[in-house]
Amino acid sequence: xxxxxxASYPASDELRLRIYHFLRLLNxxxxxxxxxxxxxxxxxxxxxxxxxxxxxxxxxVQEQQLSMTDEGFESATPSxxxxxxxxxxxxQDFFETPYxxxxxxxxxxxxxxxxxxxxxxxxxxxxxxxxxxxxFISMSKSGVKGIIATGTIPESIxxxxxxxxIPALILGNATIYQSDFGVVCSENFNGMVExxxxxxxxxxxxxxxxxxxILSHHGQQDRLAAYEQVMLDAGLPFTRDFVYxxxxxxxxxxxxxxxxxxxxxxxxxxxxxxxxxxxxxxxxLKKESIKVPGEIGVTGFYNTILNLITEPPLTSIDIRGxxxxxxxxxxxxxxxxxxxxxxxxxxxTKLEVRRSVLTLLGTRASIEDHARxxxxxxxxxxxxxxxx
Numbered sequence: 549x550x551x552x553x554x555a556s557y558p559a560s561d562e563l564r565l566r567i568y569h570f571l572r573l574l575n576x577x578x579x580x581x582x583x584x585x586x587x588x589x590x591x592x593x594x595x596x597x598x599x600x601x602x603x604x605x606x607x608x609v610q611e612q613q614l615s616m617t618d619e620g621f622e623s624a625t626p627s628x629x630x631x632x633x634x635x636x637x638x639x640q641d642f643f644e645t646p647y648x649x650x651x652x653x654x655x656x657x658x659x660x661x662x663x664x665x666x667x668x669x670x671x672x673x674x675x676x677x678x679x680x681x682x683x684f685i686s687m688s689k690s691g692v693k694g695i696i697a698t699g700t701i702p703e704s705i706x707x708x709x710x711x712x713x714i715p716a717l718i719l720g721n722a723t724i725y726q727s728d729f730g731v732v733c734s735e736n737f738n739g740m741v742e743x744x745x746x747x748x749x750x751x752x753x754x755x756x757x758x759x760x761x762i763l764s765h766h767g768q769q770d771r772l773a774a775y776e777q778v779m780l781d782a783g784l785p786f787t788r789d790f791v792y793x794x795x796x797x798x799x800x801x802x803x804x805x806x807x808x809x810x811x812x813x814x815x816x817x818x819x820x821x822x823x824x825x826x827x828x829x830x831x832x833l834k835k836e837s838i839k840v841p842g843e844i845g846v847t848g849f850y851n852t853i854l855n856l857i858t859e860p861p862l863t864s865i866d867i868r869g870x871x872x873x874x875x876x877x878x879x880x881x882x883x884x885x886x887x888x889x890x891x892x893x894x895x896x897t898k899l900e901v902r903r904s905v906l907t908l909l910g911t912r913a914s915i916e917d918h919a920r921x922x923x924x925x926x927x928x929x930x931x932x933x934x935x936x
Contacts, residue, residue: 560600563853566647567596568604569655574642575613575623577670584620595646628691633667634880635692639699642672645824649850649869650698653719656873657696664881673699681708688714694880697729698722700764715884719876721767721867724892730883731892732876734867736767739897740774743847743865744819746899751908752817752845753784756808758829759821760792760800768821771849775819790818798828805832808844816844817905823848823855823864830858830904845905851898861902868895 571590574580580590587605591598605621608614615624636657638650658668669692677683684695695709695716701723709716710728718724718731747755757775759768772791779786790804808814820826826848830840840846841860848855851866872895879893 560857563596563647563857564600564603566651566655566853567594567600568607569659570594570651571601571604572608572613573654573658573668573670575608576625576628576668578623578627579642579670579672579674580621580623584617584622586620590621593643595643628667628669631667632691632693633669634661634877635669635671635687635695637695637697638670638672639697639701639705640672641674643674646827647852647854648824649852649867650720652852652869653698653873653876656870657719657877658873659870660874660877661881666881680705681712684709684712684714688712694884696876696880700761701726715880717876717880717883719872721770722765724766724770727890730879730890732872732879733767733892733894734872735894735897736770737774739865739867739899740771740819740849741778742897742899743849743863744775744778746863746901747817747819747845747847747905748778748782748784750817750845750905752905753782754813754815754817755779755784756787756790756815756818757821758790758801758804758818758825760794760796760825762791763793764795771821796822796825801825801828801832802835804829805836805838808833809836809838814844816908818844818846820846820848823850823852823862826862826864826904827854827858830860830862841904841906847905851900855900855902860904863902863904864900866898866900868898871895 587598587602590605591601594601605614609616609621613623613625614621636654638654640650642648642650654670661668669687671683693715695714696719697705697709697716698718698720699722701718703726706726706728716729718726718729721733721736724731724733744755757772759772762768762772776786789807792800818829820829826846830846833840833844833846838844846862848862848864850869851864855862855864875893875895883889
């Protein structure tokens with residue numbers, strides 16, 4: 549009988565540590581709520597396995613960062629309001645999806661700050677904020693010395709931060725091509741090139757692409773361009789039938805799976821623009837009685853920790869989220885007292901091949917090597933990232 553307990557997976561130790569750090573940082577910033585929360589409610593917020601959440605909560609209680617009452621768990625840590633700190637501002641909702649890559653960004657940045665004696669104030673858009681400009685002003689007056697912003701950052705917010713002259717940096721792949729602030733992001737184009745080539749080497753030629761938010765997410769635009777370029781170089785057709793302009797909704801995966809189920813000439817592999825889209829699509833395909841990877845292979849992009857405990861384990865591109873967070877923290881601290889140069893730093897990606905795409909028998913596609921010219925800082929490996 550198969551053991552479905554997440555704590556039994558080899559990745560559970562790493563996931564357990566991530567859940568602990570995430571809960572600890574949320575608790576320090578009073579983001580678990582103004583009143584006590586029960587364990588089931590916290591699990592519901594995080595979309596995480598109860599066993600691992602329970603262990604993290606007990607560790608925080610033992611460390612006297614949380615207190616346990618009849619009503620639930622309450623913060624026992626002192627407020628950060630009077631301390632010098634860095635604001636980690638996530639323009640989406642941390643609780644919107646199971647273990648988004650932004651959590652790795654946060655953990656990497658916060659641990660680097662802590663090692664250097666800085667505190668991290670976390671704020672995310674779980675609820676609409678009435679006046680972000682007033683919020684940033686109050687943060688600046690109360691000790692915030694810099695901002696790391698992640699998610700899709702609208703121009704209005706970028707201009708507000710710039711007008712207030714708070715040192716800031718954008719972390720992640722959504723808002724890359726702007727000139728207001730420096731950016732730490734991953735090699736979206738080259739990472740996707742490597743991923744599509746791997747699927748081609750496995751004998752797949754009918755390869756579709758599934759993604760969303762293509763109008764406003766710069767990283768998704770680069771990944772789609774890479775897929776199309778590799779397919780063009782291989783002399784194979786590509787399609788945008790499953791490319792959605794709007795921000796992601798779970799209905800997109802359901803709709804895509806329904807369309808695929810009706811196709812006579814189905815794709816043998818589907819490249820997804822993110823892990824989240826891949827997880828949703830695999831679930832939707834299974835509802836249509838389409839086996840993954842038996843009938844259709846599926847890949848993701850980001851390589852979140854959940855990839856190792858899903859079934860099947862997901863082939864994906866590792867963007868080194870925690871490394872990106874550490875590098876962003878390092879860069880911001882180096883520039884707190886100097887002019888902000890909107891430099892773009894690309895962190896190299898790594899292909900992680902797992903079991904979500906089968907190797908087919910038959911002729912393999914022939915593809916030409918090509919490189920994309922870019923005038924950015926490039927890093928070779930994790931060991932070099934912090935050594936300037």
